[in-house]
Amino acid sequence: MRAYYHDGNNEVDFTADHDSGIEVTLADLDKVGVLYYHLETEEEVNTVAKQREYRNRDVITLKESTFPGGVELYREKLNVFYQEHLHEDEEIRYILDGEGFFDVRDSEDRWIRTKLSKGDLLILPLGIYHRFTLTDQNYVQLLRLFKDEPKWTALNRPVDQNLFREQYLQSIGAK
Numbered sequence: 256m257r258a259y260y261h262d263g264n265n266e267v268d269f270t271a272d273h274d275s276g277i278e279v280t281l282a283d284l285d286k287v288g289v290l291y292y293h294l295e296t297e298e299e300v301n302t303v304a305k306q307r308e309y310r311n312r313d314v315i316t317l318k319e320s321t322f323p324g325g326v327e328l329y330r331e332k333l334n335v336f337y338q339e340h341l342h343e344d345e346e347i348r349y350i351l352d353g354e355g356f357f358d359v360r361d362s363e364d365r366w367i368r369t370k371l372s373k374g375d376l377l378i379l380p381l382g383i384y385h386r387f388t389l390t391d392q393n394y395v396q397l398l399r400l401f402k403d404e405p406k407w408t409a410l411n412r413p414v415d416q417n418l419f420r421e422q423y424l425q426s427i428g429a430k
């Protein structure tokens with residue numbers, strides 16, 4: 256995993272690195288409520304899942320040539336994931352294979368880009384604005400973990416009056 260500020264250049268392909276060269280540390284991520292772990296084995300994932308009471312999971316593979324439903328649906332899915340949004344529950348993702356970018360907003364509304372690869376586990380707090388895209392490998396296989404039933408609903412920005420959003424801002428001391 257590497258985290259850095261996004262360069263803000265939206266003219267080139269969003270799967271490019273967009274590396275501003277400004278590093279973001281694990282402590283910086285922690286300040287916005289984002290947790291990161293590197294776990295070598297699925298056994299370790301199971302241990303964390305148990306500790307944090309993640310009872311459900313599924314696997315999603317994003318690859319154009321094998322995507323169920325075909326290319327159109329694949330592209331649509333990627334567009335949805337790249338729309339800035341939040342959830343009313345944690346978003347927990349473990350990379351089984353391939354790579355992906357999770358972008359999260361810092362307390363001053365700047366994009367922090369995290370580049371994740373095999374063995375990386377990222378936990379986004381409820382209420383944080385974020386988005387996801389593939390790297391230029393154009394392939395990722397992810398384990399999605401859930402506390403209880405999956406809450407898929409993505410609330411696209413702006414949802415600033417959302418209770419979970421307000422709760423989140425308070426939790427990071429931004430409000």
Ligand code: KMT
Pocket residue numbers: 315336346348385386387397409
């Ligand atoms: C989501 O809500 O699923 C996302 O933010 C996309 C990351 S998982 C492909």
Ligand code: NI
Pocket residue numbers: 340341342346385409
């Ligand atoms: Ni999300």
